[in-house]
Amino acid sequence: MRFGLIMSEVGNGLRRNFSMVVSVILVTFISLTFVGAAILLQFQIGQMKGYWNDRAQVAVYLCTDNSSTGNCKLTEATDAQKELIKTQLDTPALADLIKSVSFQNHKQVYAQYKASFGDTTGSDFITPSDLPETYSISLKDPQQAPVISESLSSLAGVEQVVDQRKYLDPIFSALNAASLTAVGIAVLMLVAAVLLIATTIRLSAFSRRRELGIMRLVGASNRFIQTPFILEGVIAALIGSVLASVAVVLIVKFFVRGYLAEQSQGFPFIGFGEGLIVVPILLVVGAVLAASSASVAIGRYLKV
Numbered sequence: 296m297r298f299g300l301i302m303s304e305v306g307n308g309l310r311r312n313f314s315m316v317v318s319v320i321l322v323t324f325i326s327l328t329f330v331g332a333a334i335l336l337q338f339q340i341g342q343m344k345g346y347w348n349d350r351a352q353v354a355v356y357l358c359t360d361n362s363s364t365g366n367c368k369l370t371e372a373t374d375a376q377k378e379l380i381k382t383q384l385d386t387p388a389l390a391d392l393i394k395s396v397s398f399q400n401h402k403q404v405y406a407q408y409k410a411s412f413g414d415t416t417g418s419d420f421i422t423p424s425d426l427p428e429t430y431s432i433s434l435k436d437p438q439q440a441p442v443i444s445e446s447l448s449s450l451a452g453v454e455q456v457v458d459q460r461k462y463l464d465p466i467f468s469a470l471n472a473a474s475l476t477a478v479g480i481a482v483l484m485l486v487a488a489v490l491l492i493a494t495t496i497r498l499s500a501f502s503r504r505r506e507l508g509i510m511r512l513v514g515a516s517n518r519f520i521q522t523p524f525i526l527e528g529v530i531a532a533l534i535g536s537v538l539a540s541v542a543v544v545l546i547v548k549f550f551v552r553g554y555l556a557e558q559s560q561g562f563p564f565i566g567f568g569e570g571l572i573v574v575p576i577l578l579v580v581g582a583v584l585a586a587s588s589a590s591v592a593i594g595r596y597l598k599v
Contacts, residue, residue, distance in 0.1 A: 323535025
């Protein structure tokens with residue numbers, strides 16, 4: 296009987312404040328969609344870091360006849376110097392860190408250059424001898440790249456040692472900035488949702504002030520009076536949370552796994568597993584925010 300009465304009051308409140316309820320649903324939907332997008336972006340950044348860190352290599356560029364930087368003096372790295380570099384890589388201190396080592400001579404490096412840049416301006420003036428021969432080193436732990444650099448940079452015939460992960464840092468910084476922006480917008484929208492829920496509950500309580508007065512006179516507890524109002528806010532917020540969850544799943548299906556995956560074949564993108572992880576987070580966040588803001592709003596109203 297008591298449960299039926301409470302749900303009847305909830306229904307009356309939702310009908311009386313229908314426009315405000317719709318506003319709560321829309322604001323919750325938009326804000327939680329931003330939250331979900333930010334979480335998905337963090338998953339994507341983590342997946343990209345793992346993917347590229349496994350593939351990023353330490354490149355040891357050898358001297359050419361045109362090199363004057365590093366240990367180079369406008370002379371090509373000799374066979375003896377190349378052998379010394381190879382011997383250094385085979386030492387136990389470095390070998391335990393290395394997953395694999397490959398060597399590209401001038402012709403192989405030139406072929407890679409042509410494949411990457413084709414017939415761009417100036418490429419016709421580049422000859423194989425202008426491009427440095429290279430040792431490409433894959434590490435078991437990419438964080439150990441400085442050890443390789445310190446061990447090889449001072450060797451004769453080495454122009455420079457480059458950790459290719461540094462080229463990825465600007466990309467990850469931009470993605471992190473985008474993620475923080477999404478989080479900031481989501482927080483602002485959540486604040487707006489909380490304030491709107493509180494306002495809706497106070498208006499609903501004001502419109503039923505006579506009923507509340509009668510309930511107090513007959514001895515109804517504050518908890519019994521508060522429960523319908525809290526449920527109104529939670530129901531509205533949950534509808535918005537469900538819509539946001541659907542939006543997140545659709546983003547993963549049609550945008551990430553659809554458009555982006557088709558445009559970047561072989562690139563690692565998040566899947567439905569990550570999307571399903573986000574769904575319960577959005578539902579819980581929506582329900583908790585609604586319940587807390589509604590509880591505070593109706594509690595203050597009853598004390599007035």
